[in-house]
Amino acid sequence: MKEKLRLLLRKPAVIALLIAELLVIGFALAAALRPAAAYTFTADQWENIAQESEIGYDEDGRIGVTEMTDGEDILQTPSMTLPKGHYKVTLDYRYVPSVWEGGVERRSCVYFASYDAGTVTGEKPCVNVKKQQDTLTLNVSDYSETVRLVAHNDGGIFTLGPVHIEQDMLYAGACVAGWLLLFVLLDAFLLLTVPGSPVRLADAELCACLWVLCAVAVLTCAPAMTNSGALQGADWSFHLSRIEGIAQGLREGQFPVRVYSIAKDGYGYAPSLFYGELLLYFPAVLRLLGMSVQGAYHTYLLALQLLTAGIAFFSLRQIFRHNKTALVGSVLYMLSTYHLYKIYWLSAVGEYTAMAFLPLIPAALYELYGERPLTRKRLRRACAELVVAFGMLLQVHLLSLEMAILATAVFCLMRFRRTFSNAVFFTWLKAAVLTVLLNLWFLVPFLTLMLSGDYNNMYTGNAENGGQIVKNSGLRIAELFGWQKNHNNLGPELLAGGFVLLWCWLTLRAKEEPQQPERRSIRLGLWAAGFAALACWMSTNTFPWQAVGRIPVVGRILVAIQFPGRYLSLATVLLVLAAMCGLAALRQVGYARPVAVLLVGVSFFGAALFFRDQQADAAYLGDGGQLMYSEYKKFNMGWYFDGLYLPDGASETQNGYESTAQVTTVEVTSVEQENGVTTLACTETSGQDQHAELPLLYYPGYTVTEGPGTAFKTVNGLVGVTVPANYSGTIRVAFREPKRWLLADGVSVLTALVLVAAAVRRRRTGKGKANAK
Known part of the structure; x- marks a missing residue:
């Protein structure tokens, strides 16, 4: 082993890679160790650039607009030499805003400007009206000697005193650790997959599939790699504000974070009590380390797409026991139109995060309800997959959890004999108990508030009209299979996959003696296609949602879906599974390869059409301040969010x-x-x-x-x-x-520790038995 590793390290490509990594880390370390760039300017050093406004000094010695006036750039600092990085700008100011029509207050801001193109990001954070001193975050994309801080008066009285600009060296240090971690993971991946590595995986085909999966995950994130990419969707400001709110809560000592104290202009808002956000702690921690909120979001998106690709491949490989089939299915899933629609057109973080875990459910069901004999190992694996799948759906998107539970319950009742057999039933019971215990820290606060009756705004209408509202929001049949510009549909790749299964069913079943693998694949595909058809129907305005809404208790929960088009996430998973069942059947008769090429080609074509239509211009929004007032022309409350989780009476x-x-x-x-x-x-x-x-x-x-x-x-x-x-x-x-919430936190932590200890003990026992043999 040591000799093979020594020989590997002598290869020119490996040497070049290590040199490149060391250079990157070296430059990052040099940037972190150099003195922080810092400038301080007094009131009399601000330069007048106003065209219409009269600039003067107020009674406190600040300079600026001292009488109500219209908006324009009014002041700028002298030029500064700033290296690439994040900067904290501390301002002393007085701001009395004028108002738009309707009484909505204006918001003034500051921003970096430079004569060198591409050196500043363009964010314009607004100052806090309630304060006379504020610290804002601005970013420099590349070294420049011509950076100036510009003050923009949006309307009103705006005067400024001393300003201090200092580079955030915490972020510079975090960059060193980040590069180091990235290269460790990259090198580990290379050692496991490249030819000639002494620890390379034995399955060469699997190694090639992993490379393709990584490439597809990066391709999925391609639009996000542009400035302001992936931030044009309807919900982007809500989710970026969640990241900022969690980060602020962690700064204040909350853990877990329950209330965003700076949301809604300081009134505080608590989506965390109603909406799981466990995975958003990852970008929130990046935010605490100094990364911009947009950079933290993009990092989260890339990491999540890698996770989605891995889970999809793992799940399909478990079902079909074939690398290439799992790879084709993963490509179809990652580049599916609806998946991309949720990432970019809506920025629906909860929903596309839930789509990362949905494939685990059919994988677990196949273990429990497939034709292979039930063993203790398979039951344990199915239990673990169910706990992870339903637990993470609970933590990222409750409506996706609701849809998954509904579909799974229908399937289990249709297979009630297997469901209520001892082995399967107790596996379900064990999975349910573990899921509840692991997530008790979220469930206790959530149920406390939901059962109190004091927070009812999250429901769509009342019991009488809620179903009709949902029905009216459903897709038309033409939209479901159409080519509308926003691509809120199934996409060409899934339709092609459906036709593959249909062709297999019509042709291969006509054989006099169909092979057993073909029959199993087609049967599984028909199950998946049937449930996908039901999900598609439920997403349209032809489904009787008004009748569902009239069902006591359950109806009110089901119509909380708001937009029935969300059922297309289930349809996407199931149609990918159906397509791969058709491909698996074709593998037995020798036509799988051209069909796989066709499906992948159509998938890439559909993704290309989506990326073409999705591109849109968007301003680069900054951290904190500007997020607080991103919709200030409509609403004058910091981080408007929504009205779903307001207490009754507000x-x-x-x-x-x-x-x-x-x-x-x-x-x-x-x-x-x-x-x-x-x-x-x-x-x-x-x-x-x-x-x-x-x-x-x-x-x-x-x-x-x-x-x-x-x-x-x-x-x-x-x-x-x-x-x-x-x-x-x-x-x-x-x-x-409250103390009962703290108790629930403790139960969840204790359950996690017990499971980890049990897993470690089982692994050691297994190694001991292997060594004894």
Whole structure:
């Protein structure tokens, strides 16, 4: 082994690769060790570039626009020499915004400009109206000696004092660790797959498939590798704001993060209590290390597509026990039109993340319901796959979980004899118990809020009209199989795969003595095609959703799907499986290769059409500040998000939340918010216990951390505190997990540790038995 490794290290290609890696790490290390670039400019050093506005000094010595005026660039700093990297810009300012029609406040911003093309990213983070000092993040793409900081007045009074610009060296250090980790993983992959490696996998065909899978995953992410790529979809601002909200929660010491304290202009918002986001902790940690929120999102997207390709290949290989069949199916799945539609046209992070784990379900079902004998190893594998699949669906997208449970339940009832056999039934029971225990840390808060009846906005309409609303949102049959520009359809590759299975069924079944493998493949394909047809029907406006909505309890849950087109994610998985069943049947009669080439060719053609139609111009949005006001021309609340998870009673307006009922009965001196803590300064003079209402949306967990009194939910859906009689001073309120939630956290952690210990023990026992032999 050592001699083979020594010989491998002498090959020119290996030497060149190692030199390249060392050079990259060396340059990254040099950038991390050099002194941080830093500049400070005083108010009188700002340069006047206004064309229409009159520039002057305010009473505090700041320079800028001192009277209400229209928007334009007003000031810039002298030129700076800035290397590539991330920069923290600390501003001292005063901003009194004017308003758009309808009363929506404007938002002023600062940004980097340069005479050298391509050296700055173009993000324009807005300053916080509630503060007079703010720290914003800006990025430089390449070294430049002509960078200036420009102040843009969007409308109103905007004056600036000293500004400090400093390079974020934490990110530079993280880059060194990131490159090192990347090269370790790359080298490990090469050692496992390249010819001549002493530890290369024995299956050469498998090695080639892994290379193709990586290439397809990178191709899937190709549009995201451009500036602002993958951020044109309808939901991009919501999901990038989730990443920013999780990162901020981690900074404040929340773990797990339950409430985004800086969301909704400081009122706080808690999608985390209703919407699993376990995998988003990965880009959030990258954000904490200094990476831009867009860079963190793109890294997440690439990592997830690699994971999706791996899971799809693993699942199909387990079913068909054939590398090339699994590879063709993985390519069809990765480049399927609906998969790309969710990534780029909608930026539906939860849904396309769920699609990474959906293929595990048919793989597990094949282990439990296939024709091969049930063994302890197969039962254990099926249980593990079910726990991972349903557990991760719970953590990334509840509606995908709902669809998967519904489809699986129908299948299990149709195969009820096998389902209720001892081995299969107890495997399902074990998988269900483990899934619940591992995810109890999320389920307890989620069920607490859902069963309270205080958060009902996530449902579509009421029991009477919810189903009709869903039906009206369904696709038309022509859209399902059409070529509309947004590609919200099944795509040509899946239709071609369906025809392959149909041809096999019509021709191969006519043989007098069909071979057993052909019969099994066609039977499995027909099961998959049948369920895919049902999923397609449920995605259209011809499905009787209005009748479903009238079903007591269950109907209300099912119509929470909002858009029935989501069922195409199930249809995509099932049609890929059906196509591969047809390909597996053809493999027995010798026609598989040309059909596989045809399917892959159509898949690449469909992806090319999608990428052509998807390309769109988009501004590069910055971190924090600009995300907060990305839709400020419509809504004046930081991170508008949505209204799904608001407490009942909360009245959302363009400029905050209205208190329709009077709650505050004490004299309030000030209310300040910093790092997730709200500080109330007040005085009670009536001699009786009174109340004060805070600018915080109420979620269970808000508590008084300093001072007297208790927190409660007001009739306005906000946080209120009791103020004792004759009290004068400060009361601090922050979010702290209730004890029962902490207990659930502990149960989930303990369950994970027990499973890890059991796996390690089983592995050691297996090695011991092997050595004994």
